[in-house]
Amino acid sequence: MTAILTRIALFxxxxxxxxxxxxGVPEWSFAPGGKILLFAGAAVALxxxxxxxxRTTEGLTLRSRLGLGALRFxxxxxxxxxxxxAVCSVDVFRTQRPELLLLVDDSPSMSxxxxxxxxxxxxxxxxxxxxxxxxxxxxxxxxxxxTGESTSPGATTDxxxxxxxxxxxxxxxxxxxxxxxxxxxxxxxxxxxxxxxxLSRAAAELPAPVSSLVVGQADARDVILENISVPPFVYAxxxxxxxxxxxxxxxxxxxxxxxxxxxxxxxxxxxxAKATLAPGGEPxxxxxxxxxxxxxxxxxxxxxxxxxxxxxxLNNDIAFHLDVxxxxxxxxFVEGEPSWEYRYARxxxxxxxxxxxxxxxxxxxxxWFYQGPANRADNKPVLRAPRDGFPTTTAELNYFDVLILGDxxxxxxxxxxxxxxxxxxxxxxxxxLATIGGMKVYAAGNYEGTLLAQMLPxxxxxxxxxxxxxxxxxxxxxxxxxxxxLQLEGDPVKNEQAWAGLPWVEGGNAxxxxxxxxxxxxxxxxxxxxxxxxxxxxxxxxxxxxxYSTALDGTWHWRLARKSEADYHQRFWGxxxxxxxxxxxxxxxxxxxxxxxxxxxxxxxxxxxxxxxDPEGAAFTDAQVEFTVEAPAGGRLLARAASDPAVPGRYxxxxxxxxxxxxxxxxxxxxxxxxxxxxxxTCTVSPSRAEFRQILPDTAxxxxxxxxxxxxxxxxxxxxxxxxxxxxxxxxxxxxxxNVWQAPGVLVLLLVCLCAEWLLRKRRGLA
Numbered sequence: 174m175t176a177i178l179t180r181i182a183l184f185x186x187x188x189x190x191x192x193x194x195x196x197g198v199p200e201w202s203f204a205p206g207g208k209i210l211l212f213a214g215a216a217v218a219l220x221x222x223x224x225x226x227x228r229t230t231e232g233l234t235l236r237s238r239l240g241l242g243a244l245r246f247x248x249x250x251x252x253x254x255x256x257x258x259a260v261c262s263v264d265v266f267r268t269q270r271p272e273l274l275l276l277v278d279d280s281p282s283m284s285x286x287x288x289x290x291x292x293x294x295x296x297x298x299x300x301x302x303x304x305x306x307x308x309x310x311x312x313x314x315x316x317x318x319x320t321g322e323s324t325s326p327g328a329t330t331d332x333x334x335x336x337x338x339x340x341x342x343x344x345x346x347x348x349x350x351x352x353x354x355x356x357x358x359x360x361x362x363x364x365x366x367x368x369x370x371x372l373s374r375a376a377a378e379l380p381a382p383v384s385s386l387v388v389g390q391a392d393a394r395d396v397i398l399e400n401i402s403v404p405p406f407v408y409a410x411x412x413x414x415x416x417x418x419x420x421x422x423x424x425x426x427x428x429x430x431x432x433x434x435x436x437x438x439x440x441x442x443x444x445x446a447k448a449t450l451a452p453g454g455e456p457x458x459x460x461x462x463x464x465x466x467x468x469x470x471x472x473x474x475x476x477x478x479x480x481x482x483x484x485x486x487l488n489n490d491i492a493f494h495l496d497v498x499x500x501x502x503x504x505x506f507v508e509g510e511p512s513w514e515y516r517y518a519r520x521x522x523x524x525x526x527x528x529x530x531x532x533x534x535x536x537x538x539x540x541w542f543y544q545g546p547a548n549r550a551d552n553k554p555v556l557r558a559p560r561d562g563f564p565t566t567t568a569e570l571n572y573f574d575v576l577i578l579g580d581x582x583x584x585x586x587x588x589x590x591x592x593x594x595x596x597x598x599x600x601x602x603x604x605x606l607a608t609i610g611g612m613k614v615y616a617a618g619n620y621e622g623t624l625l626a627q628m629l630p631x632x633x634x635x636x637x638x639x640x641x642x643x644x645x646x647x648x649x650x651x652x653x654x655x656x657x658x659l660q661l662e663g664d665p666v667k668n669e670q671a672w673a674g675l676p677w678v679e680g681g682n683a684x685x686x687x688x689x690x691x692x693x694x695x696x697x698x699x700x701x702x703x704x705x706x707x708x709x710x711x712x713x714x715x716x717x718x719x720x721y722s723t724a725l726d727g728t729w730h731w732r733l734a735r736k737s738e739a740d741y742h743q744r745f746w747g748x749x750x751x752x753x754x755x756x757x758x759x760x761x762x763x764x765x766x767x768x769x770x771x772x773x774x775x776x777x778x779x780x781x782x783x784x785x786x787d788p789e790g791a792a793f794t795d796a797q798v799e800f801t802v803e804a805p806a807g808g809r810l811l812a813r814a815a816s817d818p819a820v821p822g823r824y825x826x827x828x829x830x831x832x833x834x835x836x837x838x839x840x841x842x843x844x845x846x847x848x849x850x851x852x853x854x855t856c857t858v859s860p861s862r863a864e865f866r867q868i869l870p871d872t873a874x875x876x877x878x879x880x881x882x883x884x885x886x887x888x889x890x891x892x893x894x895x896x897x898x899x900x901x902x903x904x905x906x907x908x909x910x911x912n913v914w915q916a917p918g919v920l921v922l923l924l925v926c927l928c929a930e931w932l933l934r935k936r937r938g939l940a
Contacts, residue, residue, distance in 0.1 A: 175198075175199055175201075176196060176199070178199075178201075178261075179196060179199040179261055179263050180192055180196070182261040182911045182913045182916065183263075183909070183911060184918060185911075185913065185916040185917070185918030185919050185922070186911045186912075186913075186916045186917070186918065187916075187917060187918065188909065188911070191265050191267075191909065194265045194266060194267050195265075195266040196263050196264070196265060196266070197263055197264030197265075197266065198263075198264075199261055199262065199263040200261070200262045200263070201259065201260070201261055201262075202259075202260045202262070203257050203258050203259055203260070204257060204258025204914075207256070207257030207258045207259065208257065210253065210256060210257055211253050211254065211257040211259070214249070214253040215249075215250055215253065218245075218246055218249035218250065218253070219246060221249075222242045222245045222246045222249075223242070225242075225245070237933070237937065240933065241930060241933055241934065244926045244927075244929055244930040244933070245930060247922075247926050248923055248926040248927050248930065251919055251922055251923040251926065252923060254913060254914060254919055255914050255915075255919060255920070255923070256914075257914060258914045259913040259914050260910065260911065260912050260913060260914070261910075261911045261913055262908070262909070262910050262911075263908075263909055263911075264906055264907070264908050264909075265906070265907045265908075265909050266904055266905075266906055267904065267905045267906075267907065268904055269314065269352070269353060269904070269905050270312065270313050270314045271312075271313050271314070271353075271356035271357070271900035271901070272313060272314045272315075272316060272351055272352070272353050272354070272355050272356055273309060273312075273313035273314065273315050273316065273355070273356060273357050273358070273359060273897070274316050274318065274346060274347060274355055274357075274358045274359070274381070275306075275309065275315050275316065275317045275318070275359050275361070276318050276319070276320060276342075276343060276346055276358065276359070276360050276361070276362075277293075277296055277300075277317070277318070277319050277320070277361050277362075278296075278319075278320050278337075278339065278360070278361060278362030278363065278388070279293060279319045279320055279321045280320055280321065280337040280339065280362075280365065280864055281337075281861065281863075281864045281865065282363055282365040282864035282865065282867070282868075283296075283362075283363060283388065284487075285363075285389070285484060285485050285487070285865070285868060286484055286485060287388065287389055287390060288390075292363055292388045292389050295388060295889065296361050296388060296889065299361075299386075299889055299892055303892065305892050309359070309897075312897065312899070313356065313357070313897075313900075314352075314353075316351065318346045318349075320337050320339060320342035320343075320346075320362075321337060321342075337864075338366070339362060339364070339365070339366045339372060340366065340372050340374065340375040341375075343358070343360065343375050343379065343383070344375055344378045344379065347379050347380055347381070348380075353905075354380065354381075355380050355381040356381060356900040357381050357382055357383075357384065357884070357897050357898065357900070358379065358381050358382065358383045358384070358882075358884070359383075359384050359385070359386070359895075359897070360383055360384070360385045360386075360875070360878070361385070361386045361388060361889065362385065362386075362387070362388060362875065363387065363388045363389040363870040363871065364385075364387060364870050364871030364872065364873075364874045364875040365864050365867050365870070365871055366871065366874060371874070371877070372871075372874040372875065372877065372878045373874070373877040373878045373880070373881040375878065376878055376881035376882035377881075379882055381882075382879075382882045382883035382884040382898075383878055383879055383882040383884045384879055384884035384885045384886065384887075384895065384897060385875040385876075385878065385879050385884065385885075385886045385887075386886075386887055386888070386889045386892055386895065387870050387872050387875050387886060387887070387888050387889060388870060388889045389869065389870035390484075390869075390870075391869060391870060391872065392423065393422070393423070393484045393868050393869055394422060394423030394424050394482055394483060394484060395421070395422060395423070395424065395483045395484040395485060395488070395868045396419065396420075396421045396424055396428055396450065396477055396479075396480050396483050396488075396489060397419065397420045397421070397422075397488045397489075397865075397866060397868065398417060398418075398419055398475065398476075398477050398488060398489055398490060398491055399418040399419060399420055399456065399866060400417075400418045400491070401415060401416065401417045401418070401475055401491050401493060401772070402415070402416040402417075402418075403415050403416075403493055403495060403771050404495075405496065405756070405767075405768075405771065406495075406496040406497070406498050406756065406757070406758065407465045407495065407496075407497055407498070408465070408497070408498050408500070408501070408502070408526070408527035408751075409465060409466070409467070409468045409497055409498065409499055409526070409527070410464060410465065410466065410526040410527065411464070411465050411497075411526075411527060412462055412463070412464055412465075413462065413463055413464070413465050413495065414460060414461075414462055414663040415432065415444075415460065415461045415462075415463075415473075415475060416458055416459075416460050416663070417430060417448075417458065417459045417460070417461070417475055417491075418456050418457070418458055419448055419450070419456070419457050419458075419459060419477065420451075420454050420455070420456055420457075421450035421451060421452065421454065421457075421480075422452070422453070422454035422868075422869070423452055423454075423482075424450050424452055424480055424482060424483060425450050425451070425452040426449075426450055426480070427447055427448065427449055427450065428447070428448045428450055428477050428478065428480055429445060429446075429447060429448075429477070429478040430445065430446045430447070430448060430459055430461060430475060430476070430477055430478075431444075431445050431475075431476050431478065432444040432445070432461050432463060432473060432474070432475050432476075433473065433474050433476065434471060434472070434473055435472045435473065435474055435492075435857075436471075436472075440474070443463045443473075444461040444462065444463040445461070446459050446460065446461045447459075448477075450480070460663050460664060461475070462663065465495065465497045466497075467497060468497045468498060468499035469496075469497060469499075470494055470495070470496050470497075470768075470854065470855075470856065471494065471495045471496075471497055472492065472493070472494055472495075472856075472857055473492070473493055473494075473495060474490055474491070474492045474493075475490060475491050475492075475493070476489060476490040477489040477490065484868050485865065485868070487862075487865045488862060488865035488866055488868070491772065491859075491862070492772075492773075492857070492859040493771040493772050494768055494771045494772075494773065494856055494857075495771060496758070496767070496768065496771075498757050498758070500757045500761075501527055501528060501529040502527055502528050502529065502574045502575060502750055502751065502754045502757070503529045503531065503572060503573045503574045503575070504522060504528055504529065504530050504531065504573065504574065504575045504576075504577065504750055505531045505532070505533070505564075505570075505573040505575070505576050505577070506518065506519065506522075506530070506531070506532045506533070506577040506579065507532075507533045507562070507563060507576070507577065507578055507579060507581065508532070508533070508534045508535070508579035508580065508581075509535050509579055509580040509581040509582065509585070509611070509613060510534070510535055510536075510580065511534055511536070512579065512580065512726065513727075513729045514579070514609060514726045514727065514728065514729050515532070515534060515579060516729070517728075517729035517732050517733075517742065518577075518728070518729070518746055519532055519544070521732070521740075521742055521743035521746045521747070522746055522747075522750065524743060525743070525746075525747050525750070527747075527751070528747070528750060529545070529546065530544070530545055531543070531544065531545030531546070531555060531556075531573065532544040532545060533556075533559065533562055533563070535562060540560070541559060541560050541561070541562040543556060543559035549572065555569075555572065556569060557569070561589075562585065563585070563589070563591055563594075564594065565589065567594060567597060567598075567789065568788075570594050570595075570598045570602075570604075571598060571602045571604070571789065571790055573598075573604065574604060574605065574753075574754040574755075574757070574760075575604065575605040575606075575607065575750055575753045575754050576595065576598060576599075576604060576605070576606050576607070577606075577607045577608075577609070578595075578606070578607070578608045578609070578614075579609055579611060579726075580609075580610075580611025580612060580613050580614055580726065581611075581613065581614065581618075582613040582614075582618050583613075583618050583619055583620055583623065586623070586625060592623060592624040592625055593624065595624075595625060595628075596624050596625075596628060598718070599628065599715050599716055599717075599718035599719075599720060600628075600715060600716025600717060600718065601716060601717060601789065601790055601791055602717065602718070602760075602789070602790030602791075603716075603717035603718045603755060603759065603760055603790060604718050604753075604790075605718055605719050605720070605721075605750075605752070605753025605754050605755065606628070606715075606718065606719075606720045606721070606753070607720075607721045607722070607723075607749065607753060608625075608629060608720075608721075608722045608723070609723050609725065609726050610680075610681045610682045610723060610724045610725050610726040611682070611726050612640070614682065615631070615633050615682045615684070615724070616633050616634060616635045616636065616639060616682070616683075617639040617640065617682060619635075620633050621633045621634060621635060628715055628720060629688075629720060629722045630687055630688055630690075630691030630692075630711040630712060630713040630720060630722055631684050631686075631687055631688065631691070631708070631711055631722050631724075632684075632685060632686045632687065632688055634685060636683065636685060638683045639682065639683055640680060640681070640682060640683060641680050641681045641682070641683055641697070641700070641707075641709075641724070642679075642680050643679070643680075644677040644678070644679045645677060645678065645697060645698055645699070646673075646675065646676075646677050646678075646698060647672070647675070647678060647695040647696070647697075647698070647709060647710070647725070648695065648696045648697070648698045648706075649669075649672045649694065649695055649696075650693045650694060650695070650696055652692050652693060652694070653692070653693065653694035653695060653710075654668060654669060654672075656692060656694055656712065656752075657748060657751070657752045658694060658712065658721065658745075658748050658749050658752050659672065659694060659695075659745075659748070660748060661739075661741050661744050661745065661748075671737075671739070671741060674736055674737060675731050675735075675741060676730045676731055676733075676734035676735060676736065677730060677734075678725050678727035678728065678730050678731075679727050679730070680726075680727065681709055681723075681724040681725045681726065681727070682724040683707070683724070684707060684708050684709065684724050685702045685703075685704065685707075686702065686704045686708075687708055687711050688713070690713055691711045691712070691713045692711060692712050692713060693708045693710075693711050694710040694711055694712055694721075695708070695709045695710035695723070695725075696708055696709060697709055708724075709723060709724040709725055710722070710723040710724070710725065711723075712752075717790070717792075718753075718755070719752065719753050719755060720753075721749060721752070721753060728742060728745065728746075729742070731745065758784065759784040759786075760784075760786060760790065761784075762786075762788075763852070764783045764784060764785050764842065764852060765783065765852060765854070766781055766782070766783050766838055766840055766852050766853070766854040767781065767782050767783060767784075768780070768781065768854075768856060769781065769782060769825075772859075773830065773836075773856055773857065773858045773859060774830070774858065774859050774860070774861050774862060774863070775830050775831060775832065775833055775858060775859070775860055775861040776829065776830070776831075776861045776863060777829070777830075777861065777863070778827055778828070778829045779827075779828050779829065779830060779858075780825060780826070780827055780828075781800065781825065781826045781828065781838050781854070782823055782824060782825035782826070783798070783823075783824055783840055783842075783852060784822050784823050784824075785798075785816075785822050785824065785842070785844075786822055792816070792821035792822025792823075793816075793822055793844075794816035794821050794822060795816075795845070796816070796824070796842055796843060796844050797813065797815075797842075797843040798813070798814045798815075798824040798840055798841070798842050798843075799811070799812075799813050799814075799840070799841045799843075800812045800813070800814060800826040800838065800839070800840050801838070801839040801840075801841075802826070802828055802836060802837070802838055802839075803836065803837040803839070804830070804831070804832055804834075804836055805832055805833070805834030805835055805836065806831075806832040806834075808831070808832070810828060812826055812828075814826060824840075826838070830858040832858070833857075833858050833859055833860045834857065834858060835855055835856070835857050835858075836855070836856055836857070836858055837853065837854075837855050838853065838854045838855075838856065839851060839852070839853050839854075840852045840853075872886070
């Protein structure tokens, strides 16, 4: 009887889930005098009900009398219960199944096609229609979670979700509070891991074994645009080379690549190329060239046209930015006498739209002849005394970006501290210096021991042979063939062929060795020294600038005796000048904001920086730079930056975009005297491609995770074969106290009984 009353008390208290559980021995307690009141009142209530309905209900049937009496009796008993202060205490014994974390991967790669739907839809179908979820619930208490924070199976969004770190998601969900320890974890995923970390490393941080069901076709066919290579900047009207890396597992034939320029949401095609696909999945490189016409930060999309039979087109395009600079490279060529090298180098550089050429040539009679614009943009003279044959001040020399020294004897630099001017121009200002061969330079001009000799990448030592007199064809080194100065063609094979086909040069200075750290670019094809093949061109960085030295003064032969339609002489000089000039954004007084990486994607860290220099070209390290990022979703990030100790004068911001769309980067620069100026850059962040570059399920990663944690791994199609280890059920004891005298069910039942009695009496015409 007490067990029945206890379950009635639990029912009135609303603890319906405990009605089927095993109960302990209940304990009842009452308010002082409540127990006597309840039992005595029940007896009195029974008597009153019998007497009342025998004397005052003439004309009623026996059934009506019994019904009304029962309602009156129950109402009185409930009222007495409320007054008695009855309380029931009991232990509830609950048998709990072992807990299973069922984690479903809903990262972007799960939106890839799988059969007639997507990978995520296949998981949803297997859980519901395939009976997997029901089978698991028969064995475990299942906690169903997803790797994303807000996405559920089958959900779709307009924009691709950001990439997910599968290992971190697994650890995060396993650490969530639960009613009992986890017995097992079942991960349903394609195994694509965007973080680059090994998935099996997560096993050490998980509280239970992990089994996995692998989603996705192991033999999927697709064309994947893996990556692209673009220069960080170009000059207006430059020819731009874009190299694209593709893979095409399972697909052969030919693919078409299209490059479009994006402006104000409109696309304009500017270049196309064909690529022969390799069905084995080996990487292949396709190259496109186009002219950079308009200055400014331009946005482009390289797209591979969809190929029949490929899995998805989500990995067929890459968006990138290209900074097209409006500046011109100011070049000063100082030559000791009229020469063929000066003449044809000048012609090539004058034809280069990115170069502003200035020349000083010494004529007979020690007269200097100046060629080039007379005045700067501010109407100040470029050289106040061109007859001196060299800039007279640091400010005059720093106006130029590149200095080329021809066949000049040592005494030219021993006056007016010109050695020091050149050293400061390269080492501090960051200018570029080129020295070419001749009869009065290097060891032939007794330059050993000078400040200039210390700057050059070649060891200048006197030896018996000062000059090379025979004709020969230069031979590029392996380092030279990948150096920016020697890239006559964008394709490595064609570039090597271009150098092999160049005409001969005649003579040059006899070098013996290069300094440690110098990059050998060109060699004599046959002559050797004790240190190896005789070098004829080398380059290296010096201070903030760059230096190129060559023993040759006959590159003009490459133009006059050329064997191809391509003017490799002009191309060589253009490449040399651009490499020597370096990045024009680093020396601009306006300090423009630069993109560290032209590819901006959601979830991929992006770098923005600017470089501050004083009027003398020295790095300015005492400024305060405040960066602000305005994101398209309304977010705003504020960060302050100081000068980078590793790169003095560089102020940088590191930011990971969370949303695609236009981002506005602002930098407020506070200089000496609290003078403020502002720079702004608008760039576009593309949706993440990280998980679409790997289209095949990573079966090995999921199997490795299962093996490391003590679980098993199977394809999703074989989920019926999944046998998870049986864990013993546990019994949880919970002490429950029911205040029967204030249980909601008691009050509700009292009101129902009173109302029911009143309605019946009214219907029978009783007072």
